[in-house]
Amino acid sequence: MHLLILGGTIFVGRHLVEAALARGHTLTLFNRGQHGAELFPEVEKLRGDRTADLLALEGRSFDAVIDTCGYVPRVVRSSAELLAPNVGHYSFISSISVYAEYAQVGTDESAPVGTLADPTVEEVTGESYGPLKALCEQAAEAALPGRTLIIRPGLIVGPDDPTDRFTYWPVRVARGGPFIAPEQPGYLVQYIDVRDLAAWTISMVERGSTGVYNATGPAAPQPLGALLADCGAAAGVPVEPVWASAAFLAEHGVQPWSELPLWVADAPEMAGFSQVSSAKAVAAGLRYRPTHATVADTLAWAATRPADHAWRAGLSAEKETELLARLS
Numbered sequence: 495m496h497l498l499i500l501g502g503t504i505f506v507g508r509h510l511v512e513a514a515l516a517r518g519h520t521l522t523l524f525n526r527g528q529h530g531a532e533l534f535p536e537v538e539k540l541r542g543d544r545t546a547d548l549l550a551l552e553g554r555s556f557d558a559v560i561d562t563c564g565y566v567p568r569v570v571r572s573s574a575e576l577l578a579p580n581v582g583h584y585s586f587i588s589s590i591s592v593y594a595e596y597a598q599v600g601t602d603e604s605a606p607v608g609t610l611a612d613p614t615v616e617e618v619t620g621e622s623y624g625p626l627k628a629l630c631e632q633a634a635e636a637a638l639p640g641r642t643l644i645i646r647p648g649l650i651v652g653p654d655d656p657t658d659r660f661t662y663w664p665v666r667v668a669r670g671g672p673f674i675a676p677e678q679p680g681y682l683v684q685y686i687d688v689r690d691l692a693a694w695t696i697s698m699v700e701r702g703s704t705g706v707y708n709a710t711g712p713a714a715p716q717p718l719g720a721l722l723a724d725c726g727a728a729a730g731v732p733v734e735p736v737w738a739s740a741a742f743l744a745e746h747g748v749q750p751w752s753e754l755p756l757w758v759a760d761a762p763e764m765a766g767f768s769q770v771s772s773a774k775a776v777a778a779g780l781r782y783r784p785t786h787a788t789v790a791d792t793l794a795w796a797a798t799r800p801a802d803h804a805w806r807a808g809l810s811a812e813k814e815t816e817l818l819a820r821l822s
């Protein structure tokens with residue numbers, strides 16, 4: 495197949511390219527060339543800014559398109575409508591953040607999505623991100639009715655992750671010593687290895703699959719304590735979590751998700767946040783590598799980054815030291 499990937503050089507896009515090349519597909523990438531321009535020299539690269547300049551795509555034909563970087567419905571609509579006459583299939587990488595609520599355990603693809611009072615809003619914020627993604631899904635499907643695959647991943651993790659929202663834990667455990675952990679060892683977490691997501695996405699494109707699929711994991715509900723144990727095993731160090739209650743963390747201004755990744759404050763309206771169902775995707779072939787493999791590979795990749803890497807998520811050493819002293 496000849497695949498067009500919108501994006502293709504940052505994290506998800508990068509691993510989609512690697513998975514597609516491994517399966518013998520011909521690829522064209524469309525992006526601005528501002529990140530990873532040196533990657534994949536064997537692949538055709540078209541330059542343009544999809545928000546305003548799609549000239550390089552005009553008149554081009556592809557078997558399928560994978561859109562990895564759509565955040566605003568107007569922009570997704572423009573690319574999907576332009577490509578619709580000349581492509582057979584359009585995949586849009588969305589997010590489980592589209593859902594309107596997470597109070598129920600086992601949210602599946604039939605759950606209502608979030609909406610915006612003003613659907614013309616284009617500023618992407620914590621509040622608008624999910625509803626905008628839902629509108630992007632609708633724009634893609636409207637442009638290619640019956641030819642669209644919508645994939646809603648959970649937190650995507652693994653090598654090359656620029657967000658640090660998972661990487662923080664393997665690296666922090668590897669550093670050794672006591673560390674702050676939220677809630678209790680049984681607190682459930684969900685995420686998906688980017689390589690598992692990429693391989694499955696390419697297989698779905700090959701089959702011409704359509705419809706909406708949640709894509710998160712692991713295969714079975716995983717307690718945070720088990721993930722931390724895998725982190726310790728990968729690093730060869732003792733695991734020394736100091737479990738802090740949600741009340742303590744809130745009292746001391748610890749930000750869920752950003753300062754303690756994978757954690758959201760325990761509340762009834764978030765009871766199902768880490769228990770979204772991916773049963774439909776599993777039935778369609780989604781498979782997960784063992785957590786210890788994701789942890790070990792993430793830790794090995796993190797070791798290749800500069801020593802002065804500016805972390806985008808996780809507690810600072812200073813704040814953690816202060817919190818540990820208060821809990822001692």
